[in-house]
Amino acid sequence: MSETDTVYISESKTGIWREASEFPIPNRAMNFGDGLFETMVFDGDKIRFFDFHLDRLRLGMDTLKIEGYSPAFAKLEDRIKDKFAGQRLRVRWNVFRSGAGKFTPENNDSVQTLHLQDLSPVPLVKQQASFSEQIALYPYPWSSCKTLNALQYVLAAQEKKERGLDELILMDYKGKVAEASMANIFWRRGKKVFTPALECGCIAGVGRRAILEKIPRLVTQGVFGSNELLSADQVWVSNATGISYLEKINSLEFSTEAWEPLEGIFD
Template sequence: MTEFAINDRLPNYGDGLFTTMLVNNGRIALFAGHVARLQHNAQRLGIALNTEHLQHEMRQQARQLGDGTLKLLVSAGAGGRGYKRDPASMPGLHFSGSAYPAHYRQWQAAGIGMGLSTVTLARQPALAGLKHTNRLEQVLIKQAMPDQVDDVLVCDTQGMLIEASAANVFWRIGQRWFTPDLSYSGVAGVMREFVLAQFAANGVLCEIGQYASGTLAQASNVFICNALMQMVPVHTLQLNHQTYRFPIDDVLSLQRQWQPAFQDEYDTF
C-alpha cells in the first residue's frame, strides 16, 4: 500500500501527474504513449522525471502485476513553503494494481448510453491536456451523473464539448471524423493519440476543433476511448431533452481493423 509523507505535495495540493495503464502478460499497452505523455506533462509542470528510471519502474511493476490495471501517481515531491516547491525535492513514483474493469468488455461489444453532464469544466490553458492529479471536477461530474446512463459528455464553461467523464470522444458526420480541441481544458489521452495516428495512417479526415454539444445531433457514429476501455461505441445520447441513436457497426469495424496496430503498441521490453 502506497503511503505519502505528511508534507508530500500530491495529497496536499494535487501537485503531480498520473496515468492508468492496461497490462497483459506483464506488458503495458501503449507503453511509448504513456511514457511520452508523462515526459511532456512533467516538463510542463516543472517536474524533473528521470525517463530511464521511470521506464524501468513501469516495466518492473507490470511484470509483477501480470494482468490488469496499473496506475502510476507521480508526485512533485515533498516539502516546500506553502504552495512553493522545494527545488531540492525529488519526484516520487507510486504504483498500484487492480483487476481490469469487467464491464469494459461489455461496453466494447454492445456500446453505451450517454447523457450530458450538468457540471462544466473550467478553462485553464496552463493545465489543459495534462493528466494532473487535481481531479475535483471529475469527482463532481461522477456525483452528478444520472443512474440511467453509462457515462456523460462534458462541456467547458463556454459550452464547448470537451470529453467524457474519463475518456475522449470522437464522432462522424458524413465522411469526416471530429474530436474536441483540448487547448483550454480536458485530458489528452494516449488512446486519443493512437486514434488520431490511425486516422492519419489510413487517410481518414479527422478535424480537431471547438464544437457545441448540439453538433452531435448530426452525427452518424460516436465513440469514446481511453487506454483501458480502448474504443467504446455510443448507441444512445440523451441531449437537450431528446434521444439520439447511433449504429455501432462502423465503430466495431474500426476496433477490428485497428487491433493489430494496438497490439504493436505493447511494450517489447
C-alpha cells in the same frame, strides 16, 4: 489483488522501488494535488501504448516543473513484467513533487507510486449518455496533462451516477464539446471523424493519440458545438483501456456496430 494492498513507492534520489502500505503525511499530492498520474493497461507481457504514456508524463513533469524524469522510467514495464507476467492489470502510476512546504515547493524532486489492480474490460457499448449540467472545462496550460487535481472529473462522476447515466459529455466554458467524464470523445459522419481540439480543455488521451495515429486522414480536430455531435452517425469514447460506443445521447440513437477502421487499435 486490490489497489490498496498492492502499492510500490520510489523516490527520485534513490530510484529504488519498494513495497509500501502507507506514505509520508503530509505530502504534496494530498495537500495540493501537486503531481500527475498515468492509468495504464498491462496485458501480461507489456504496457499498452507505453511510449505514449512516457511522452505525456514527461511533458506533464516539464509543465509542472517536477524533476527526476530519466531513462529509468522506461524500465518500469520490465519491472512489472518480472513480477506479474501473464496477469492483466490496471496500473496507476503517480508522480508527484516530494517534500512538504506550502504553495512554494521546498524542492522539485519527484516521488513515484504504483497501484496495481486486476483489469476490468471496458464496456463495448454505453447505453445512455447526456451532457453535463454542472461541469465546464477551462483550457489551462496543464489541461492536456493528467494531474492529481482532478476534481472536475470527480464531480462529473458523481453527476453521472446521480442522473443514472452510463456516460457524461463535458463542455468547455464556451459551451463547446470537450470530452467525456473519463475519456475522450469522437464522432463519425460517414467516413469523416471529428474530435475536440486540446484547446477545448480536454486531456491529451493516450487512446486519443492511438486513434489519431491509426486514421490520421479521417480525423478533424476542432471546436464543435453540441448540434454537430448530435448530427453524427456514430459516437464513441476512448481512453487507454479501449473504446465504448454510445447508444443514446438523451433521446437520440446512434449506431453501436464496431467500425472497421478502429479494430485492432486496442488489442
